[in-house]
Amino acid sequence: MGTVVETPVKEADATVTVKKPTVVFVLGKHFVLALSSVFVVILSGGPGSGKGTQCANIVEHFGYTHLSAGDLLRAEIKSGSENGTMIQNMIKEGKIVPSEVTIKLLQKAMEESGNDKFLIDGFPRNEENRAAFEAVTKIEPEFVLFFDCSEEEMERRILNRNQGREDDNVETIRKRFKVFLESSLPVVQYYEAKGKVRKIDAAKPVAEVFDAVKAVFTPKDEKAAA
Ligand SMILES: Nc1ncnc2c1ncn2[C@@H]1O[C@H](COP(=O)(O)OP(=O)(O)O)[C@@H](O)[C@H]1O
Ligand SMILES: Nc1ccn([C@@H]2O[C@H](COP(=O)(O)OP(=O)(O)O)[C@@H](O)[C@H]2O)c(=O)n1
Known part of the structure; x- marks a missing residue:
């Protein structure tokens, strides 16, 4: 086409x-x-590593549109869509929703944003997500920001998150950690082999994490002039 x-x-x-x-x-x-001409940065990291928190900072400072795959899926459940029950069951179990569903939501959000710079947060979550997204959109991310954080710290953060999420309980959190290790980390390794991963120590306080994030987003010539 x-x-x-x-x-x-x-x-x-x-x-x-x-x-x-x-x-x-x-x-x-x-x-x-022409989605292939957009500028995409992927945020990866375990559940609770602070991706959403830093996305808000990046949007404010660098003019990106934040697309959270999890938020889009939760909005789809709320909208009463025909896929809602399936998505809800997958999220409750910490499983990854089929790519076709998530990619359609991402494409629609990109189209409606009017922007050409996107932070894609929580996607791709597995090899199927990655391969399907690249095949359908022809988009290659500029780089992948990887939030490195211990499970102990991530679990503590999620249990304090208080957003009323059905999957923020110990049993589902443990399942999500397992899915992250088995399915999401291999995607990070795929991008690492292409030299695209920028690793951030996400265990530090929010402001310090953002200092490290800013350094990745700030062009080299601006850093030199500062
Ligand atoms: N660097 C940090 N230190 C302590 N708490 C954090 C930090 N970053 C985020 N949080 C808190 O941890 C919880 C999970 O963060 P969130 O951004 O929702 O993570 P993710 O999007 O990766 O699941 C939130 O309640 C958030 O306020
Ligand atoms: N690409 C994605 C992203 C999220 N999800 C689902 O949405 C849940 C919550 O994802 P999220 O990114 O909002 O959660 P956190 O990792 O930020 O805690 C995941 O555990 C999956 O069940 C998915 O199926 N596919």
Whole structure:
């Protein structure tokens, strides 16, 4: 479903036209254009490692749109969608929802945002998520921010989170840790092999974690000038 758009490009004094391939894919009844040209950063890390907390800081400082796969799935349950019960059962068990469902929600949110810079938080969660997302959207993340934190600290944080989440109980937390180790870490290793992982010590206080995050997002020339 590829198409070609003609994009005028100013080169020296002459205006030339280049043919630029643009990916078009169908999402429900909508046509989604050129998602392959967006700038995507992935946030990975265990449950409770502080991804959502730091996303709020990054959005405020760097103008990204935050897309939390978990939040999108929870909103889908609330909306009364036909997939709602299936999603709810998977989340209660700490299991990973089929990629097709999550990718549609991410695509829709990207399209509706009007932005071209995205923080994708909590996705891809397994190899199926990663491969399906890349196949459908043709998006390669610029880099992956990996939040490194001990299970002990993550469990403590989740049990204090108080957001009324059905999966924030000891039994489900343990299942989520297991899924993280077995399914999500291999995705981080995949990106590591491509030199795309930026590891952050997420066990530190929020402000210190954000200092480390900022250093990753700040261009090298700005760091040198500071
Ligand atoms: N660096 C930190 N130190 C202590 N508590 C934190 C830190 N970062 C986040 N938290 C708290 O821990 C809980 C989990 O953080 P959250 O951002 O929801 O994690 P995640 O999105 O990775 O599941 C929240 O209650 C949050 O306020
Ligand atoms: N890509 C994703 C992300 C989340 N989820 C589901 O949503 C749950 C909560 O994810 P989340 O990212 O909001 O939770 P935390 O890891 O931030 O605590 C996961 O345990 C999965 O059941 C999923 O199925 N697929």
